[in-house]
Amino acid sequence: MTYIEEKGKLLKAAEKQLSIASTKDKNIALEKVAQAIEARREEILRANQEDIEAGKASDMSAALIDRLTLNNERLDGIIEGIRTVIKLPDPIWKSNKVWTLENGLTISQMTTPLGTIGIVYESRPNVTVDAFSLALKSGNCIILRGSSSAIKSNTALVQAIKEGLSNSPISEDVVQFIDDTDRDLVLDMLRANDYIDLIIPRGGRGLIQFVIQNATVPTLQTGEGNCHTFIDESANLEDALKILINAKTQRLGVCNTCETLLVHEAIKDDFLPMAYEAIKDKIELRGCPRTLEVIQVKEATEEDYWEEYLDAILAVKVVKDVDEAIAHINKYGTKHSEAIVTESLTNANKFQRQVDASSVYVNASTRFTDGGEFGFGAEMGISTQKTHARGPVGLEQLTTYKYLIMGQGQVRE
């Protein structure tokens, strides 16, 4: 039996219990896990310190070290995250579709857990706990594969989770952690169709592409966001400026941040200088030739339009009209979040109808694409694919359904 098969068999056995567990038992388990993390705080921070030292020794960048780092405040945030999930409504065994056929059969479409979710993720150790809590609340088992740079932190966190579960009505087997950094195990995981129902990669483009190219298990592609803000001819320029500043500068390294500004040619002479003055101290602008006629910035290359900078850089392009803006977005975008600022009803409708993205904004910042902001309470990521779930992946998006059919001896004619 392979390593993944061994874990898989434990998960399948645990699934039977978890898939029908009561909300009360799931919430008790989550609270016990929160308490166990609290109780093991010292040990978790010590393990994290070892990862950080190993990272420094191998010349890890300051940004990555920061992502890897846990401290008391971040651990408080992780524990608070669990308690947020406890308060969310249980998404399982609900229906808003029940109907009765002419022959008297009543069909109910009931939500059920997916089964087991696999997460392949990069350095942030908080994902270990966040993903576990969302999976457990939605009745799903979880198998976690973190990065080798966070192996000690993740191991300590998983120990705390298992300790919490062992004091609860839910089996500690519902969570499995791949504690071996052999990369072949990731491949085994991606192909474990008998044991895993959905794989979610959380990380950069390289990781996502590796998962898509190699998985036979269904995958949910999340988090790549090359987002645009288009300022239309009729835009209220004060609103446009406020929205652009928020979308680009409120937080740089996240997927719903604006990476390219598109400006209608009729207002370029008014809007570009306003935008430039407002953000030039914080953000490097790279413009198309027509942008350079108005403001003195670096010239943008074709590559700039494809780039998800996740950094203090903004590409700028002047476009002829809303159609050119839509065409640009549908070519270069990642189907994540796109915004138009306009007073034209026709253009707002056209933009929302024709732009192919999970979340399409009129007169608001793309930064709102987030499970918390949308009212989902928490999220497992933002899906940029069209199948299964699109946009913020909250508890509801981690479910499937089954049809219950109640008969009185009906047969098909």
Added chain:
Amino acid sequence: MTYIEEKGKLLKAAEKQLSIASTKDKNIALEKVAQAIEARREEILRANQEDIEAGKASDMSAALIDRLTLNNERLDGIIEGIRTVIKLPDPIWKSNKVWTLENGLTISQMTTPLGTIGIVYESRPNVTVDAFSLALKSGNCIILRGSSSAIKSNTALVQAIKEGLSNSPISEDVVQFIDDTDRDLVLDMLRANDYIDLIIPRGGRGLIQFVIQNATVPTLQTGEGNCHTFIDESANLEDALKILINAKTQRLGVCNTCETLLVHEAIKDDFLPMAYEAIKDKIELRGCPRTLEVIQVKEATEEDYWEEYLDAILAVKVVKDVDEAIAHINKYGTKHSEAIVTESLTNANKFQRQVDASSVYVNASTRFTDGGEFGFGAEMGISTQKTHARGPVGLEQLTTYKYLIMGQGQVRE
């Protein structure tokens, strides 16, 4: 540019138009296609005759020849199928989820087409037209790869479809047919993530597994049905017999047919002889050792329980109770359709809650798992996977959604 890239670019261009086409235009296009198939009837039947002759020359089985065969009656059925789809409600640009956040943003979750659907299918040429109509009505482009044994029939049908479209408001590029039987083109199709949003294999286990093992495009696994009927201790045995006969004998070669009968040990001496007498002339029974104590049938092997016979064979197993029945089903089943016949409310609930399948019946035949029977009007197949769609795949299941967010200058704090 590869063959698939060329087709892909045509599809992407056509998607822009089709994704926002009105219901009226889509229905006109479908009616024109129905008329074109009618007008080209002779030509289609002639092409089909060539496929049949080639099949016979290469010793194709009688069953496969039958599946391949078109005649006037079957063509009538195909044309009627298109008119059924015309009458179905358009699933696109609808919402039953609109909400407003505290900050005044209104979010609407609107249904949209997936984009382009790829179908890889075996010999039945009617799939060419059925899949096209469902895709078009749901606003999706389609790329079709039929079997080489039906290449002439499919080519003639696609010509008729394109002719119909050319007299309609919808571009004929919305349908692309792979008219080259090179198997490598299937692989290219399964990996064309830039052009295809969902691949649906329609055929036997071998085809489905080939697609799952090789696709990087998201797939929808359909049609494998190793279905069970469990007769519980408290069952009304007259109902049980009627349901078993229907589930096993009404149609043999389809995915929602019963393949294994499970019988509670307390009623085996009553029910097994009844069942045996009722179906023994039509169906070969293969029983577990305890079955053989009651009726004289062939002994079942472990392989029998794994088999989707699609044939006049039924495996029979005596079980201790509902828990053993559930465990057997969850081990050997394909998550398609499962039934319990019982008068026990407790066991009915337990069976529906714990059996992991798309459709779980109490006191009715598994043969009802079908888009038409469920009231979906038509179907693209029965999904046996948990992600995206489960159970009958009708028009609604061929959609995704986007969030429209309407603001008045909101930014994130």
